[in-house]
Amino acid sequence: GQQLNQSPQSMFIQEGEDVSMNCTSSSIFNTWLWYKQDPGEGPVLLIALYKAGELTSNGRLTAQFGITRKDSFLNISASIPSDVGIYFCAGHGSSNTGKLIFGQGTTLQVKP
Amino acid sequence: EADIYQTPRYLVIGTGKKITLECSQTMGHDKMYWYQQDPGMELHLIHYSYGVNSTEKGDLSSESTVSRIRTEHFPLTLESARPSHTSQYLCASADDRSNYGYTFGSGTRLTVV
Numbered sequence: 001g002q003q004l005n006q007s008p009q010s011m012f013i014q015e016g017e018d019v020s021m022n023c024t025s026s027s028i029f030n031t032w033l034w035y036k037q038d039p040g041e042g043p044v045l046l047i048a049l050y051k052a053g054e055l056t057s058n059g060r061l062t063a064q065f066g067i068t069r070k071d072s073f074l075n076i077s078a079s080i081p082s083d084v085g086i087y088f089c090a091g092h093g094s095s096n097t098g099k100l101i102f103g104q105g106t107t108l109q110v111k112p
Numbered sequence: 113e114a115d116i117y118q119t120p121r122y123l124v125i126g127t128g129k130k131i132t133l134e135c136s137q138t139m140g141h142d143k144m145y146w147y148q149q150d151p152g153m154e155l156h157l158i159h160y161s162y163g164v165n166s167t168e169k170g171d172l173s174s175e176s177t178v179s180r181i182r183t184e185h186f187p188l189t190l191e192s193a194r195p196s197h198t199s200q201y202l203c204a205s206a207d208d209r210s211n212y213g214y215t216f217g218s219g220t221r222l223t224v225v
Binding site: 104 | 216
Protein backbone atom coordinates (compact mmCIF):
# COMPACT_ATOMS: atom_id res chain seq x y z
CA GLY A 1 0.00 0.00 0.00
CA GLN A 2 0.94 3.65 -0.10
CA GLN A 3 3.40 4.85 2.53
CA LEU A 4 4.74 8.15 3.78
CA ASN A 5 8.36 8.65 4.80
CA GLN A 6 8.74 11.46 7.30
CA SER A 7 12.04 13.03 8.29
CA PRO A 8 13.80 13.79 10.44
CA GLN A 9 12.67 11.33 13.10
CA SER A 10 13.59 13.75 15.88
CA MET A 11 14.99 17.24 16.33
CA PHE A 12 16.49 19.02 19.32
CA ILE A 13 16.81 22.74 18.72
CA GLN A 14 17.39 26.01 20.51
CA GLU A 15 14.50 28.39 21.15
CA GLY A 16 14.27 30.93 18.35
CA GLU A 17 15.59 28.64 15.63
CA ASP A 18 13.62 27.76 12.54
CA VAL A 19 12.56 24.15 11.95
CA SER A 20 11.86 22.21 8.78
CA MET A 21 10.48 18.70 8.36
CA ASN A 22 9.17 16.86 5.35
CA CYS A 23 7.25 13.90 4.06
CA THR A 24 7.76 12.01 0.85
CA SER A 25 6.00 9.23 -0.97
CA SER A 26 6.72 7.13 -4.02
CA SER A 27 3.13 7.65 -5.18
CA ILE A 28 0.79 10.57 -5.66
CA PHE A 29 -1.25 12.03 -2.83
CA ASN A 30 -4.42 14.08 -3.25
CA THR A 31 -4.28 15.89 0.08
CA TRP A 32 -1.59 16.64 2.64
CA LEU A 33 -2.29 17.35 6.29
CA TRP A 34 0.00 18.28 9.15
CA TYR A 35 -0.88 17.42 12.75
CA LYS A 36 0.75 18.21 16.07
CA GLN A 37 0.45 15.93 19.10
CA ASP A 38 1.19 17.33 22.55
CA PRO A 39 2.34 14.83 25.18
CA GLY A 40 -0.59 12.79 26.48
CA GLU A 41 -3.07 14.23 23.98
CA GLY A 42 -4.50 13.35 20.60
CA PRO A 43 -3.14 14.91 17.39
CA VAL A 44 -4.55 18.29 16.38
CA LEU A 45 -4.78 19.45 12.78
CA LEU A 46 -2.43 22.34 12.00
CA ILE A 47 -2.60 22.82 8.25
CA ALA A 48 -4.48 21.15 5.38
CA LEU A 49 -3.33 21.32 1.74
CA TYR A 50 -5.51 20.33 -1.20
CA LYS A 51 -3.76 21.48 -4.39
CA ALA A 52 -0.33 20.79 -5.85
CA GLY A 53 1.95 23.76 -5.28
CA GLU A 54 -0.28 25.19 -2.55
CA LEU A 55 1.58 27.13 0.14
CA THR A 56 -0.36 27.78 3.35
CA SER A 57 0.55 29.55 6.57
CA ASN A 58 -0.89 29.33 10.07
CA GLY A 59 0.91 31.81 12.30
CA ARG A 60 4.56 30.77 12.50
CA LEU A 61 3.82 27.57 10.56
CA THR A 62 4.09 27.24 6.80
CA ALA A 63 3.41 24.12 4.77
CA GLN A 64 3.56 23.33 1.08
CA PHE A 65 1.98 20.69 -1.15
CA GLY A 66 4.78 19.59 -3.46
CA ILE A 67 4.32 20.23 -7.15
CA THR A 68 4.87 16.54 -7.95
CA ARG A 69 2.13 15.65 -5.38
CA LYS A 70 4.60 13.23 -3.79
CA ASP A 71 5.92 15.39 -1.00
CA SER A 72 5.14 18.11 1.52
CA PHE A 73 7.13 20.15 4.00
CA LEU A 74 6.32 21.98 7.22
CA ASN A 75 8.38 24.92 8.47
CA ILE A 76 8.17 26.45 11.93
CA SER A 77 9.78 29.86 12.32
CA ALA A 78 11.23 31.27 15.53
CA SER A 79 10.50 28.18 17.63
CA ILE A 80 9.23 28.53 21.20
CA PRO A 81 9.08 25.97 24.03
CA SER A 82 5.38 25.21 23.42
CA ASP A 83 6.26 23.93 19.93
CA VAL A 84 7.47 20.75 21.65
CA GLY A 85 5.59 17.67 20.53
CA ILE A 86 5.27 15.14 17.75
CA TYR A 87 4.43 16.38 14.26
CA PHE A 88 2.73 13.99 11.85
CA CYS A 89 2.19 14.39 8.17
CA ALA A 90 -0.80 12.61 6.68
CA GLY A 91 -2.49 12.36 3.34
CA HIS A 92 -5.13 10.80 1.18
CA GLY A 93 -3.49 8.68 -1.48
CA SER A 94 -4.64 8.23 -5.05
CA SER A 95 -5.86 4.72 -4.27
CA ASN A 96 -8.83 6.43 -2.59
CA THR A 97 -9.39 3.98 0.24
CA GLY A 98 -10.90 6.81 2.26
CA LYS A 99 -8.32 6.27 5.00
CA LEU A 100 -5.65 8.77 5.92
CA ILE A 101 -2.09 7.53 5.66
CA PHE A 102 0.21 8.84 8.41
CA GLY A 103 3.94 9.43 8.48
CA GLN A 104 6.07 8.07 11.29
CA GLY A 105 6.20 11.41 13.10
CA THR A 106 8.92 13.96 13.93
CA THR A 107 9.59 14.54 17.61
CA LEU A 108 10.56 18.13 18.28
CA GLN A 109 12.27 19.28 21.46
CA VAL A 110 13.03 22.96 22.06
CA LYS A 111 15.68 24.09 24.52
CA PRO A 112 14.83 27.41 26.20
CA GLU B 113 -14.12 22.57 23.08
CA ALA B 114 -13.80 18.88 22.19
CA ASP B 115 -16.39 17.37 19.89
CA ILE B 116 -15.03 13.86 20.31
CA TYR B 117 -14.77 12.37 23.77
CA GLN B 118 -12.86 9.40 25.06
CA THR B 119 -13.27 7.84 28.48
CA PRO B 120 -11.51 6.98 30.63
CA ARG B 121 -8.40 9.13 30.10
CA TYR B 122 -6.29 6.74 32.15
CA LEU B 123 -6.95 3.11 33.11
CA VAL B 124 -4.83 0.67 35.10
CA ILE B 125 -6.26 -2.81 35.11
CA GLY B 126 -5.23 -6.34 36.00
CA THR B 127 -4.45 -9.10 33.51
CA GLY B 128 -7.49 -11.04 32.36
CA LYS B 129 -10.02 -8.29 32.96
CA LYS B 130 -12.53 -7.25 30.32
CA ILE B 131 -12.46 -3.56 29.44
CA THR B 132 -14.34 -1.21 27.16
CA LEU B 133 -12.90 2.08 25.99
CA GLU B 134 -15.56 4.61 25.12
CA CYS B 135 -15.54 7.04 22.20
CA SER B 136 -18.34 9.42 21.32
CA GLN B 137 -18.57 12.29 18.85
CA THR B 138 -21.20 14.99 18.46
CA MET B 139 -20.36 16.05 14.90
CA GLY B 140 -22.54 13.52 13.11
CA HIS B 141 -19.52 12.02 11.37
CA ASP B 142 -20.08 8.71 9.62
CA LYS B 143 -16.44 7.65 9.69
CA MET B 144 -14.73 6.67 12.93
CA TYR B 145 -11.34 5.15 13.67
CA TRP B 146 -9.30 3.58 16.47
CA TYR B 147 -5.54 3.96 16.58
CA GLN B 148 -3.00 2.36 18.91
CA GLN B 149 0.11 4.37 19.73
CA ASP B 150 3.07 3.57 21.96
CA PRO B 151 4.70 6.65 23.59
CA GLY B 152 6.39 8.85 21.00
CA MET B 153 5.77 6.37 18.24
CA GLU B 154 3.69 5.97 15.08
CA LEU B 155 -0.08 5.76 14.89
CA HIS B 156 -1.33 2.28 14.02
CA LEU B 157 -4.88 1.88 12.69
CA ILE B 158 -6.59 -1.06 14.42
CA HIS B 159 -10.28 -0.59 13.57
CA TYR B 160 -12.50 1.68 11.51
CA SER B 161 -16.13 2.17 10.65
CA TYR B 162 -17.83 3.96 7.79
CA GLY B 163 -21.25 4.01 9.42
CA VAL B 164 -23.75 2.21 11.60
CA ASN B 165 -23.29 -1.57 11.57
CA SER B 166 -20.05 -1.21 9.57
CA THR B 167 -16.75 -2.23 11.18
CA GLU B 168 -13.45 -3.23 9.61
CA LYS B 169 -10.06 -4.30 10.90
CA GLY B 170 -7.23 -1.89 10.38
CA ASP B 171 -3.64 -2.29 9.26
CA LEU B 172 -2.36 -3.53 12.64
CA SER B 173 -3.75 -6.78 13.95
CA SER B 174 -5.47 -6.33 17.31
CA GLU B 175 -7.22 -8.64 19.75
CA SER B 176 -9.74 -5.91 20.47
CA THR B 177 -13.21 -5.72 18.96
CA VAL B 178 -15.45 -2.76 18.13
CA SER B 179 -19.11 -2.09 17.51
CA ARG B 180 -21.05 0.69 15.81
CA ILE B 181 -24.69 0.55 16.82
CA ARG B 182 -25.14 4.34 16.84
CA THR B 183 -23.50 6.95 14.62
CA GLU B 184 -22.05 8.87 17.56
CA HIS B 185 -20.65 5.92 19.53
CA PHE B 186 -17.71 3.61 18.67
CA PRO B 187 -16.58 1.61 21.71
CA LEU B 188 -13.54 -0.68 21.73
CA THR B 189 -13.52 -3.83 23.87
CA LEU B 190 -10.76 -6.11 25.10
CA GLU B 191 -12.23 -9.38 26.40
CA SER B 192 -9.13 -10.35 28.38
CA ALA B 193 -6.51 -7.66 28.91
CA ARG B 194 -2.81 -8.57 28.83
CA PRO B 195 0.33 -6.53 29.56
CA SER B 196 1.04 -6.46 25.81
CA HIS B 197 -2.13 -4.34 25.43
CA THR B 198 -0.53 -1.52 27.41
CA SER B 199 -0.59 1.47 25.08
CA GLN B 200 -2.41 4.68 24.22
CA TYR B 201 -5.65 4.25 22.27
CA LEU B 202 -6.83 7.17 20.15
CA CYS B 203 -10.27 7.53 18.63
CA ALA B 204 -10.92 9.76 15.61
CA SER B 205 -13.80 10.70 13.35
CA ALA B 206 -14.10 12.24 9.91
CA ASP B 207 -16.63 14.03 7.78
CA ASP B 208 -17.98 12.02 4.86
CA ARG B 209 -16.14 14.36 2.50
CA SER B 210 -13.04 12.20 2.58
CA ASN B 211 -10.50 14.88 1.74
CA TYR B 212 -10.92 16.49 5.15
CA GLY B 213 -8.76 15.47 8.06
CA TYR B 214 -9.64 13.49 11.12
CA THR B 215 -10.64 14.95 14.49
CA PHE B 216 -8.96 13.05 17.31
CA GLY B 217 -10.02 12.48 20.89
CA SER B 218 -7.58 12.98 23.76
CA GLY B 219 -6.91 9.28 24.04
CA THR B 220 -7.05 6.58 26.70
CA ARG B 221 -3.78 5.59 28.30
CA LEU B 222 -4.19 1.88 29.18
CA THR B 223 -1.83 0.05 31.52
CA VAL B 224 -2.34 -3.66 32.11
CA VAL B 225 -0.49 -5.04 35.13
